[in-house]
Amino acid sequence: GAVVSQHPSWVICKSGTSVKIECRSLDFQATTMFWYRQFPKQSLMLMATSNEGSKATYEQGVEKDKFLINHASLTLSTLTVTSAHPEDSSFYICSARVTAGEAFFGQGTRLTVV
Amino acid sequence: SQQGEEDPQALSIQEGENATMNCSYKTSINNLQWYRQNSGRGLVHLILIRSNEREKHSGRLRVTLDTSKKSSSLLITASRAADTASYFCAPTSGTYKYIFGTGTRLKVLA
Numbered sequence: 001g002a003v004v005s006q007h008p009s010w011v012i013c014k015s016g017t018s019v020k021i022e023c024r025s026l027d028f029q030a031t032t033m034f035w036y037r038q039f040p041k042q043s044l045m046l047m048a049t050s051n052e053g054s055k056a057t058y059e060q061g062v063e064k065d066k067f068l069i070n071h072a073s074l075t076l077s078t079l080t081v082t083s084a085h086p087e088d089s090s091f092y093i094c095s096a097r098v099t100a101g102e103a104f105f106g107q108g109t110r111l112t113v114v
Numbered sequence: 115s116q117q118g119e120e121d122p123q124a125l126s127i128q129e130g131e132n133a134t135m136n137c138s139y140k141t142s143i144n145n146l147q148w149y150r151q152n153s154g155r156g157l158v159h160l161i162l163i164r165s166n167e168r169e170k171h172s173g174r175l176r177v178t179l180d181t182s183k184k185s186s187s188l189l190i191t192a193s194r195a196a197d198t199a200s201y202f203c204a205p206t207s208g209t210y211k212y213i214f215g216t217g218t219r220l221k222v223l224a
Contacts, residue, residue: 035211044157044214088170093156097211101207102147103204103212105157 006106023094029074030096038091084113117213118203133190135218137203
């Protein structure tokens with residue numbers, strides 16, 4: 001299957017700082033990328049959908065000013081957690097999809113805010 | 115977009131046994147995909163079955179799809195300890211959002 005690379009795989013940051021997570025499709029061009037959040041022993045919660053060159057579409061209850069998503073190219077999307085707080089600590093996963101095809105997932109980023 | 119619901123929520127079997135998990139959904143689909151998630155990792159795509167297919171195999175995996183019942187099943191034969199993971203289904207129907215259920219947590223005991 002296609003490869004989606006997510007970086008970093010883990011990050012620890014201080015409360016109040018911002019953290020950027022990158023999601024790259026390595027061997028295909030992704031028309032759409034998705035960002036999910038997952039708490040321990042729970043399912044993935046879709047946060048937002050981004051299409052290259054346009055603004056992301058956020059799911060209900062997700063603060064767009066808190067979670068900034070940029071999809072500047074067909075192979076790269078970034079999620080920036082702004083002014084992070086301990087409650088933002090979670091596992092963040094991206095996925096990339098070719099139109100009408102399978103979605104492939106990154107390995108996830110574990111964010112810990114201290 | 116629609117959400118798949120996996121059943122059972124948890125399954126514990128002995129190594130070598132078969133594991134069966136089910137997925138139900140509510141509206142018509144174009145295809146349905148199964149994913150595996152090992153603890154603390156991303157999702158790994160296992161298999162995609164299209165709405166006009168009834169059964170598909172990939173190694174030790176066998177997926178069935180019954181569109182009349184709006185359900186799918188994933189069978190893992192001759193399970194191994196390495197199959198221990200959570201399994202999610204993702205029914206898709208034109209829109210592209212994948213909304214995941216709570217998954218089936220499979221534990222294979224050595």
